[in-house]
Amino acid sequence: MLNVIDTPGLFESSVDTEFIGKEIVKCINMARDGIHAVLVVLSVRNRFSKEEEAAISSLRTLFGSKINDYMIVVFTGGDELEENEQTLEEFLEDYPESLKETLSLCGDRCVLFDNRTKDQRKKMQQVQELLSLVNLVLTKNNGKPYTDEIFNELRRGTMKLHEQTEEVQMLEGYTKQEISELTEQMYKSYEEQLKRITEMVESRLKETTTRLEQQLAEEQVARLKAEEMAYAAQAKSNDEIRKLKENLERAQRETEELRMRAESGKCAIL
Template sequence: MSYKKVSLIVLGSEAALKRALITVIIGGDEAAKSSYLKESEIYENNNYKIIYTPDLNKPSKDIKSVFVYNKDHDRSLLVVKEGFSTGEVWKQIEELHKLTGKSTEEFIVVLPLIHEHTESYPFTCLKISNLFSTISKMAEDRRQKATSTSHADHPDDPMKVAGKPSDSRVNLVLLGMSGSGKSASGNTILGKTIFPSKASSSPVTAECQAEDKEIGSSWVRVIDTPDIFDDDINDFTKKQHVNKCKELSEHGSTVYLLVMHVSRFTDGERNILRKLGEAFGSKVHEQTLILFTRENDLMQGDMTQGAFIHSLTPDLKKIVTKCDNRCVWFENKAPSSGQVERLMHVVHQMLIFRNNSAGSWWRFSR
């Protein structure tokens, strides 16, 4: 059954940034890429139609034509680079207003992921993570409206729900020391208590365990693991845990979530990436992001995420740098809906931008 795609016009003065944004939204599966007007292109898949526009320093008639031919588009996105001038951006919006007849409020400025709000802007703005969740919800709502309200029960193979092949699954493997919050983070991602989680002086998780859930447009398998980095565990038991983990994540793409406590960095974690490489391969860091738990500890200390990153000890900084500065924060005691959306955005970034230098624009920190 057909439904109206989410239509986006992407504006800006930096071609690389505009294409990076389009790649984040479309991914590598665009169904069509066609010339539209002079120096303009259309990218489409099942959910989105995205119009790449000429750079804003090009003749204005080409930009105006894009809006004439796309009167019913859903969003106008103005992409800016890190270190942008508020005055210059507002000037661009005013010029677009005069050129297209659209109100200034209709132009949404897409901020770099690293950017922190330090002032009150005169324009509407969103970080890419918030934008992605907004348009994903729009696409999901349209799919649901176009689908019959009666659904059959899930088939035995959950990977075939809604026509999803098994290789479309995303495996999220939770790794880390005992007490770091692996199981609690898994429960936050799933939105319900599946993995045993409690304060304890001894490890609570004894075996690898997996649970599947559809999150947004992805079918996700969350895999909780025992502490395979504990030096007191014998090599045979460690190997059993690793093999079970590999078996559970055999199908689909895999991202490793290295779970760490924001207020505690132990001696056992100093060599955790080396141990991770020994277990899952020397390039496993390319598939790894850091999931910091106990975000409220930062708030209580009046510390921003950016300040936390800059205050890291040299050993922890090496781990974060090795994982290409990919970090997310969870508060499992009082989880917010935005936590999982932000996590999934970073996960999709990794899968899209692996080995793609354009992805550096979206990283949390340089």
């Protein structure tokens, strides 16, 4: 049995951090006992963007570097590579170092999926390849799913709510009103816990966003500086070329004047 949870984009400039935080907590709550594999889905039809790089960085910020041991990179768009007679390995040679580093950190676990193929045998083969990588991750981690403080706190909160619910159901001598109030208090306490966890996730996301924005700003400043230096060097080069051209033209004029004088004189000097 496979439980597959489709998470929201971890770095979307158009989506509010608070919304993403709540959605991520929902996803974690669905797998509060831990996750056995994390699939990072990329497309070979697009270049590895800053947003995708930021999403992977956000993943590590949220869950720590240990998440690398559970990551598998899934590439889509295999049909186009096949049409271009290109293998995934050849395609990855031109990819930026940041993605190559990500692949290296997750043990080079990656699989390529076609989007348009109707070949059922091929589809099944690709699914089996992915499941083999999931089994490899399970073996590498001794069958233990990934968990951290967020997962543990959610699990503790859910277990506590479940236990309290059972206790309330077994209470005797309480009116329906009193039981209703107790139940309301329990759920209120649980919702407050979810709120704390959501705020924790939001804080980590904001930390990542701030750091990435600073990184992008620094890269932009460095790029502008490099462009200015290149422009200055080009201007200097153009000025030197202009001066050389003027000197050459002056030398040619002087040579021509000397030749004309020599031709008009009555003596020749060898």
